[in-house]
Amino acid sequence: MTIPALDAVGAGPPDAAPAVPGPARRALAALTRNKLALAGALVLLALFAFCFLGPLLHPTDQIHTDLAQAGRAPGVGHPLGTTDLGYDQLGRLMYGGRTSLEVGLAAGLLATLLGTVYGAVAGYCGGWVDAVLMRITDAALAIPALFLLVVVATLITPSKPVLILIIASVAWLSPARLIRGEALALRSRDYLHAMRLMGGGGGRAVFRHIVPNAVGTVLVNATFQVADAILYVAYLSFLGLSVPPPAADWGSLLSAGITYTQVGHWWLIFPPGLAIVLVVAAFNCLGDGLRDAFDVRPAKG
Amino acid sequence: MIRFLAKRLTQALVVLLLVSVLVFVLLHLLPGGPARAILGVQATPDAVAHFNHQQGYDRSLPEQYVSYLGRLLTGDLGESYKLNQSVASLLAERLPKTALLAGLALALAAVVAVPLGVLQAVRRGRAADYLLTGVAFLAYATPVFFLGLVLILVFGQQLQLLPAEAPQADTVGGILAQAPALVLPVVTAALGIVAAFSRYLRSAVLDNLAEDYVRTARAKGQSNARIMARHVLRNALIPLATLLGLYLPTLFSGTLVVESMFNYPGMGLLFWNAAQSSDFPVLLGVTLVVGVATVLGSLLADLAYALLDPRIRSVT
């Protein structure tokens, strides 16, 4: 073949540019690069270990009250003291943490799933479908989440699964909006036009192009959703609308401790409060780091 | 501008209607319907049927909705089960107080967040930026009730500097007269929003600093400080208007907790008390009003944005 430009290939693809690995590896790479995200991930690991493995090292009775042991300050045998009902506070922190983490994770992920599907449908269909679906989320978002949660929680006595459903039923709105925007943007990308011109259909567009490209956004949003869900659990418990005792979570521990602040039982308040701050901040840091990892636009060659 | 106004107004109206539908649906989700909720679980089926007929609850749902909407438009939100007062009059008492609390918190948040965000952007990658970023993350993660508790413990009980209870007065003026007692509630409600706003402002200022028009201003001989004041801040602050609107739901959620913690006599406290006593007309009334306030608030925020940004303002 005598194509004059053949000689003009140059040095070929630049060797310096690294290949783009899959989402999992990029997330890992982001963690090692972004110290804040790494710190978040480590804190989360530690908290999960504390709640789920901690009881093995520090076994306590979290079912039966022991009024003889009530209201003790931190000391030998009870590193964080005891509650007004005689539960060991450290053990209670582990026990309550499970509820917070389980409900938070489940509700956050469920909300992300619901929101993603809803948002993707709205964004991909566009037009009237989009307008109708989005006005509905606008209306639901107009009512502050906490008010909606309280009304629903007042109607129904929550158990763990019910709590998950209640929180997810309110929390799916913001991922729905986000993913809708993403789908709308992806839909008009040139590579989707190119694919349509090859004769490709909607299925290929969604599963080969839109989903893989939106996965980062969904993943990042999921971490924020979990953080929010953990906060919602805490708010509901604080308002006395969460799982009934002897079950507990960090929010209800804190709300139970408020009565005793006057008498200086600080150990009833600060450990659960700080635990909530820590877990939510850790999820947010992680999400922020992941966002950086996924938002990196391929640099110009 | 007129087209934008018309479009935005229609949208707000549609959303308002949908909010009323949502609350209407919640009303019918009450266990045993509105009748059981009002007459109690012990009521006989006859009594329930009689009540349903009398109140029109045996008609079709669309019919019921229309009459519900009609009542809403005349300001009839029902009667409180427990307080022997109409929901509308309760809200009329409480709404201004909550508006005061929310307004003060929002103003405080904006006033504190702007310099913080600018500082972070200017000092990007230095100690001050990292420190403030860390603090913002923690502040954002702190539940309002925990923050309030800590503030009460520190400033109310340990240092005895500020009252731990909100002002108790019937009028807004009376509340304002007890300014020191307002400090803790307002600060508590504002902190999370400060964190969010300063994060936004940091990135907005950084984005704007990278814009070509900043280079143009430098090429004219402007100093960095004046470029920030005259060019960058203006562009970074305009979108803050919409952000204010977007944070209204968060703000109202915050006031709900703050009011119940500090015993502040606003809508949030009313709502919380109603939740404790299953006073559904009040619960739903407050929910509706908060929803409407949010819609109108974000409408105002968008209009402010349109007025501030010449690119939208001058489009006919």
Next chain:
Amino acid sequence: MTDPLLRVEDLHVEIAGRGGTVRALDGVDLTLAPGEALGIVGESGCGKTMTALSVLGLLPPGGRVTGGRILFDGTDLAAAPERVLRGIRGNTVGMVFQDPLTSLNPTVTLGAQVAEPLLLHRKVSRAEAWAKAEETLRLVGLPRPAERLRHYPHQLSGGMRQRVAIAMALICEPRLLIADEPTTALDVTTQHQILELLDELRTRLGMALILVTHDLGVIARRVDRVAVMYGGRIAERAPVRPLFAAPRHRYTQALFAALPDAATDAGRPLATVPGLPPSLTSRPTGCRFAPRCGFATDLCRAAEPELTDGLDGAAPADTAHAVACFHPADPAAGDPAAALLPPHPAGEAREPGTAGTLGNTGEPLLRLAGLSKTYPLHASPFARRGPGARGREISAVAGVSLTVRRGETFGIVGESGCGKSTLGRMVVGLEPPTAGSVHFAGRDLATLTKRELRAHRRRVQLMFQDSSAAMDPRMRVGAVLREPLVIQGIGDRAEQRRRVAGLLDDVGLPRGAVDRYPHEFSGGQRQRLGLARALALSPALVVADEPVSALDVSVQAQILNLMRALQREKGIGYLFISHDLAVVRHLADSVGVMYLGKLVETGPARQVFARPLHPYTRGLLDSANTPDPDAPPPVSPLGGETPSAAAPPSGCRFRTRCPRAAGLCATTEPPPTEPETPGHRVACHFPLTSAGSRGLSSG
């Protein structure tokens, strides 16, 4: 000669970034006398913009001057504190940037922005400053300046915004104006107006000018001297005429030879510069151009040439023709480009202006009849119901009819917003037409069933302007190129792999490319990939929408040659859409000129370019910047601006800018006619026929 106003000596600039430190400038020497105009040319990344920015200390973050001096009027700006620089910026040295859309503050009034430098540098009141701002806006040719003072940038067109930017730079009456690619973002006709303005202002205000550009055509008639930059150094420096007449550096020569304007014979491929410019992260040994230079010897690869005037090897005088090359071209030798041209492919010669090897006898492949596209002005479902919204629409394409024959290249030229891209999108079927029809190989696309349409996709493909945006960033090149085969179910996996390897061979990329991601390739390589994908289904027609407009001249030539070679080999037809007259003139057999949604003139490329019949075509050709300092000034460059497509003028859409417009033009739309030769159609009441055009040029 007088003392220089600006003297840059051995300037070194480094920019620290993520990928390491870039030595953007590595020993640049320049001088500029008061009132003189200097052009700095080069391709992207050569350091021309950095040179301009470093004069005012406006380097981007991470950039700093690491050596050398910048003497402006006796002060060393490279060492001057920020305070001194601030006193000079906007005051004695003004600067105009490339993109008028982003370089003005969107939320500040024009008056405030233009008056700003004056308030900073002169003791004047606000009222005085605004009065002067109005005067300066009038000076730069902004209509109704008093009214405009209160307006915002978005209310102006791109060209008008650039006039405002110039006014900002000039309000303090600087001694030096630095213009960095001031017309690159603008349309041809606007470009011409802005360059004329700069020219006129320079003479009137007696200031010196540094014009930085990648476009040799832009500087040809606008500057006194030229510096050609390559890889952070000056390759050649000379007064403009000697440089254009006889470039001596092998790079400068190659640059000229790669220009589509330079191709004396449209049938021959353009000279190309192989390879890519050096990355400046590591200091190259020897001449920076040596790896791409056909004349390089061991000496070039070992030692770095200094600028000399080639006579005695001493440092050259400021105004001499100096070149940094060990083997410069002999100025006495004839056509400098001849040596660089690849041998004429034997047996593939063709007559320029005929349709490839098939000639005009090729059967019609694509026929557009009365093709139109209108968009509603507000697409939101809620807005449509608003009062007064009815009937507001944008007429993007209005009744275009044309025929593309098999194996032919049909060029569509026009300025931005003329509807040429929309036309291309309708041809490939990305947008349904509002009216009219697209016939492909005799069949109306609108009548195809879904199944037939899917099969039809094989035969028409689109080549995008930005191939990186047109390729899924998460897919490797192998998957990207295989996708069309997979979708159409052509061959099994192994067969598809073979086909992909063959495509990569065709476009001159290594087969190993399949394992890489699109963003790892350079712009030119990505366009090769884009072409490969478009060819994967062996289409009969490729619609190429501005396929080379984002590329440097030398890379552009590579792609144009490749497209032409593949056309000859595979008999593909091209619908080639471009704003660049020279590129279309080089490549196209037939050409269509579009203005505001209308096809105003079509015909064989040679005839249309040699004897345009439509006043708009004439104006376009006159406004184009020919890379020839001795080219006569244009007879009738276009004034004014293209009206909005939301409210196109009645009758003939061009009449508002037409020098020949009469009452008839406002009332009646001109039907297409063939007044001169058959096949050369024009839609004009008063076409520039032989008799008519003579009359115009004398008047």
